[in-house]
Amino acid sequence: xxxxxxxxxxxxxxxxxxxxxxxxxxxxxxxxxxxxxxxxxxxxxxxxxxxxxxxxxxxxxxxxxxxxxxxxxxxxxxxxxxxxxxxxxxxxxxxxxxxxxxxxxxxxxxxxxxxxxxxxxxxxxxxxxxxxxxxxxxxxxxxxxxxxxxxxxxxxxxxxxxxxxxxxxxxxxxx
Numbered sequence: 001x002x003x004x005x006x007x008x009x010x011x012x013x014x015x016x017x018x019x020x021x022x023x024x025x026x027x028x029x030x031x032x033x034x035x036x037x038x039x040x041x042x043x044x045x046x047x048x049x050x051x052x053x054x055x056x057x058x059x060x061x062x063x064x065x066x067x068x069x070x071x072x073x074x075x076x077x078x079x080x081x082x083x084x085x086x087x088x089x090x091x092x093x094x095x096x097x098x099x100x101x102x103x104x105x106x107x108x109x110x111x112x113x114x115x116x117x118x119x120x121x122x123x124x125x126x127x128x129x130x131x132x133x134x135x136x137x138x139x140x141x142x143x144x145x146x147x148x149x150x151x152x153x154x155x156x157x158x159x160x161x162x163x164x165x166x167x168x169x170x171x172x173x174x175x
Contacts, residue, residue, distance in 0.1 A: 101142030109154035
């Protein structure tokens with residue numbers, strides 16, 4: 001019994017050492033610009049930009065194949081931050097930005113079909129079959145992925161209401 005435990009320990013240590021050395025010598029250098037752009041994107045992987053998730057959009061933006069303003073949930077703030085990071089000129093007036101949006105379920109229209117649950121990339125919609133669904137405010141990014149699958153059009157995007165935890169003092173007016 002002691003010989004089996006000892007042999008497996010030695011084998012595990014040897015294979016771990018080989019994997020550690022291989023990881024150092026065979027490491028692939030990541031593109032720093034792609035990683036920084038991906039950190040700036042919302043990370044919801046909603047696909048509204050036309051790319052397979054935020055990682056695909058970050059690669060395309062860093063390569064210059066897509067505009068920094070291609071992310072609808074990110075809005076103007078994310079587009080401006082990406083353009084500043086990459087040193088790209090961006091016309092802020094051309095970006096449509098309705099501000100932060102939040103999905104809202106009309107309870108009188110919801111039939112509990114669960115199609116919106118499956119389409120939400122952040123799992124912000126809660127509910128059960130044949131029950132009224134609701135949206136978790138802190139998890140919703142306003143990506144609008146839940147609007148199309150809803151057969152009764154019970155979901156709509158509304159501006160995020162201003163409450164005490166989300167209120168930001170506006171800048172004072174210049175005299």
